[in-house]
Structures are given as C-alpha cells and as structure tokens.
Amino acid sequence: MKEILLITILLFSVIGCGSIGIGKEQGKDLQAGLLLLGQESSEGTPYIWDLPNGFPRPKIPENNPMTLEKVNLGRHLFYETELSENKSQACASCHQQDKAFTDGLAVSSGSTGQSHPRNAQHLSNAVYNLRLTWANPLLKNLEDQARVPMFGDNPIELGMKDKEDLLLSRLENDPIYPSLFHAAFPKDPNPFSILNITKALASFQRSLISGNSAYDRFQSGDISALSASAIRGKNLFFGERGECFHCHGGFNFTDTILHTGTVFEEVTFHNNGLDSSNFTSPNGGLYEFTFSEADRGKFRAPSLRNVELTAPYMHDGSLPDLLSVINHYANGGSGDGTLNPNKDPFVRSFSLSESEKLDLVEFLKSLTDENFVTNPAFASPF
C-alpha cells in the first residue's frame, strides 16, 4: 500500500511539473515551441522564388520558412570552416559550386582524413528531393541531414560530435555572426543554437535552384540551344530504346520529387546492376535500413542536372565518366550485376552505336547550367 501511495505521489509530482512546463529543460522547450508556432513573415524578409519555366513551387517545412536573412546566414555557414572541429573543412569542401556542389572525388574525405563510403551528392535543386542521401529513407529534410556531417562519427566528416558548445561559442565570438544570427532569427532572444544552424544551412541549400541549362532554353522554345547530336541524344534518352527517363524523368531528371503539388509521395530506390562487390559493407544501400535482402544495392536515382560536372558517378564513384555510365546501362549492368536478382527491370541491355552513345553524352552535357555554377549568390561570401 505504501508503495502504491509512493508511486502515485511520484507520478503526480512529475505530471504536475510537466503539464505546467516549468521544468528546467521543458521550459526552454515550451518557449521554442511557442516561437515556432509564432513564426510568420515578420520573422524576416520573405524569400522570393525566381523559378525557371516548368519548375513547380518548392515545399518548405512550416517550421522553417525561407527568408533572405536565413539564406544569407546559411550561405556563410555553408562555407565556414569553423564548422569542423579542426577548422579544416566546411560543407563546401565536399560540395563545391564549380562542380555543381560535388567534390570530384570517387568518395569524399572527412576533416580528419577518414574516407566516406559514398560519393558526394550534387546539390542542384536539392529542395525538390523527397529523400536526401544515396540510400537513407529516414532523412527527409535538410535540417535533419545537416546534423549527419556535423556530428556523425562513422565516418567522421566535420567532427563536431560532443562539441556543440565549442561550435556555438566559435560562432558567437566571431565578429560577423551575431548580427547574421539575430537577423535570421529575430524572435529568438538567443539565436545561437544547433537547431538554428541547421535551419539556416537548409534554407541556403533550398535556394540552390538550377534550371537554366541549354536543355531548359531548348524547352522554352530556343531550338538553337541544342546541337543536332544533343537532340538525337534527347530522343534516345526519352525513347523506348534508352528508357533512361523512367528513373531520371521530369523537370529534375529523377523519379522522386517533392513540391507543393505533391500529394502522393513515391519513394523509390533502385538496384542499377552494379557488380555485387559494389554493395559490400558499408554500401548495402537501402538494405542498411530494412535488413531485407531484396533491398541490397538499392540506391536513390539522383537528379541528372549538371551531371557533366558531377563525375565520377554512382554511389561509390566507381564509374569515371559519362561514357562509362552509358556503357554500364547499355550492357544491362556490370560484372555479376547483370544477373543480380535485385536489379531494376529497366536496367536491361540495349544496343547503341558508338555515335549514338556520343549523342547521349551530348544530351547529358546539355543539362549543365553555367549560371548555377557561377552565380555569386551561391558562392563563398568570404
């Protein structure tokens, strides 16, 4: 009886505390919640999208509306080497503008020199991605994703695990950041937080729109924008021989898209017929999350925007150039991948002459957006 009374009392005291919300951390949390609820356009200068023809309106998380001030802060943070423990790397180290925000390496190298198992993703139109990394079905927004390079230790990227206080104090003590943080989060009495860092980084990445390639100009009516070879390649790409468009279709040349008109979120991962040796630990693909053998070697089909600039290719950077990629698909896979039971049915061999392969490469090159890789708004502010 005494025990029951004791437990009841203990429960009462906890519930009492929680419901009033004056617990040490809970109070802070409640405040944060109220701030989130209270967010409106007065939080800053609303970001005005300047979308290319045919681009749908991006879907932005309600708790992180786009503002010019957040994008500006995010741009500084994206290029800020203080974000790595040893100050050697920034987000931009593996996501370089002139390479459509990839790094030109087969697999990336973290701030301590540790190799990443994966090839760095390009960030063209990342705002439209339904999922963000090569194979993780759980990472759905850029705010969550930003924590992986900052705090992850397997592999170490920026190496900030357990160093939140160090990171925040570095930024607080840097002459440029107090005004940037206060401008980006004007309602926050203390805007220096990990959450706000991830919100700003996400806002900047969402601003990285690429839609002014030769292909886009062609689509808008400038038929001189594509060479005859590129047009032949385009027909192969969208035709029933190549069937590239099944996984790389739509305005963003991928098959998983998120925008304000998205009602049904279709999340797909594909095994594209790479040799099974490409799916060994830690490159199991979707299998890493589902533990289903049928998901081994399944990865997200990336957008082909700016694909000319994002070599080498595939999740492990194993294919050096576009011709190798086309040969891989024309062959219906590589090595024992041609017979892999998980292989996507659209990855099947098809015959292309050598000149047709070059036409296809010409078309893929027409997706390069020179404005995107030279736009000063996306460049380092330092």
Add this chain to the structure above:
Amino acid sequence: MKYIYICALVFSFALFFQNCEGSSSSNASLALLAGSKALGSSSKPTGISFHAVVGDSEAVCGQEISGHGESHSSSTVHALHVAGVMPIGLKDLRFYVSEFELVDENDNIIVLNIPDNGTWQYSGVTLLDFENATGSCTGTSDMNKIVQTALENKQYKTIRFTLGVPESLNHIDYSTSPSPLNISGMAWGWTMGYRFFVGEFYSNDSLSPGNSAVLHLGSSGCTEPSPGTYSCANSNRARIELSPIEGFNPITQEIQFDLKKAFVGWDISTSGGGSKSCHSMGAMDSNCSVVYPNFGLDYSSGNSGSTAQSVFSIVSK
C-alpha cells in the same frame, strides 16, 4: 488517514520542486527528507548507483588503464580478449538506462519513478556518463553515475532495467529534446534515433598502439512506414536482470559495469586483427555478433535474453 494525505501532499510538493528545480536545491532535499520522515518510512532521496570498471581497474579517463588482466607476455595472449591483456586508454563510456523495476521479498514489482531533473533524467530515461573529456576521452566534462529516485533502505530480490531508450522516445527530434536526449555524442542522426550504449577505447600497448575498439548499441533496421511512425527490425535493447543470492539493497549496494566483460571476444592487438568496431548495422557489422551476447543480446534478431548477460553485476558500495 488525514495525516497520511497531508504528508503525501508535503512529500509530493517536495518532489515537485525537486523535479522542476533540479535535485541540487538543498531546500527541496530537506523538504523531501522531512516528508519521508513524516511518512514514517526509512526512505531518503537517493538512487541506483552505478560504477564502471575494467576488470580490477577503475574505468576512468586521463590515465592508462592497466593491471586488469593477464600479462602481455602470456603465451595465450591472443586467445584472450583485448581489454584483459593490454593497457588501454578510455575514449568514451556512456549509456542510457530506463524502465527500472525492483522485486521485493513478496514478489511485488515496484516500478521506479525516475523524475525529470533537467540534466541527466528525462521521461524515465537516465544517461549514465563515465567519461569527462580528459586525456583520450571525448565527450563532455560532466559525469553522472546515479539514477536518482526515492528508495527504501531494504533488501530486494531483483532489480531490472533496460539498456537503452524506449521506442516511444527513440525517434524524437534530438535537436529540440530535453536533456539528456539532446546530446550529439549519443544521437544517431543517420537512423533518427539514439545510441543506447557507447563504449570506446584505444590500445596503449606498444605493440598495437592506436588500435581501437568501438561499440555502439542502438536499434537498427529502422524504417518509417508511415510519417512519424518508425519501425526497427532489431530493437537491440538489453533487458538486464540482477538477482544476487543475498539480495540487492540500493542503499548499500550498487550496479557495476565491466568494460572488460563487454568486449570479451574482441582482440584489437595487431596480431589479433587490429581495430574493431560495431555500429549495430546488421549483417554488415560482422564484429557485433561476438560482443552482443556479452549484453545478453542475440545479434541476428536484436532480442534480449538469448544468453545471460555478463557486463552488469551487483557489488557493495
């Protein structure tokens, strides 16, 4: 009867303030003591204490941990697990514990209430932290070796707890979660969950310098079938049950964690294969199946209870 209710009210107020202001408030502690006394029980504000060792040595940061196993010159050195045969330097040792139960002499199950304290305890989950960021240790300077809860000074038959964060809390947003569920070193951003157990050390042995052992336990095989609802194929939560013959009195005894026993089966000497790590990532993490049974876990299923755990035991304070 009325007297009991008044006492209960006083007691609950005391606990209320303790919860809300943190247990360091001496006024709250005094009030709590007064409340306990008035109730006529011998309970006092205390908790379940933990203690971490490496065999016969303390598991501490900032110094070489040795003398806890067989001599390095032993001819059987490689047949033995690494923590027992070489000097090591601790890198990290932190874990979450939750779902505490005591079983009394009459087989009554007492579910312990673990009050939120703004730092180490939230929603029934406590972070135990044995590293202080000195020497080769990473992490933070703060440490915690107790699960704060009101207890009676008496003998119990059994104590049970879970090594891990319950599923209901495992996928909350750690960037906005209350402490201790907002620590980047314990969060597992890749799976939108937490690492339940983090144990890491380096070899300080001259023949295998810098080799490391890294063990991270956490739920794996996680997907999100519907928005906000997660499902993990392998829960990987060890359910620890300790029933010493002489019983367990939380006032005079504590729970000991032995890092040496946790790593039984791994040899990180250069000739034994070098650095080893387990990140609970399923079949891709072949090293895990060796050390999971030390926690009473079956690695292929992630279920607890398939073998007897050996890492936790009851010792005198």
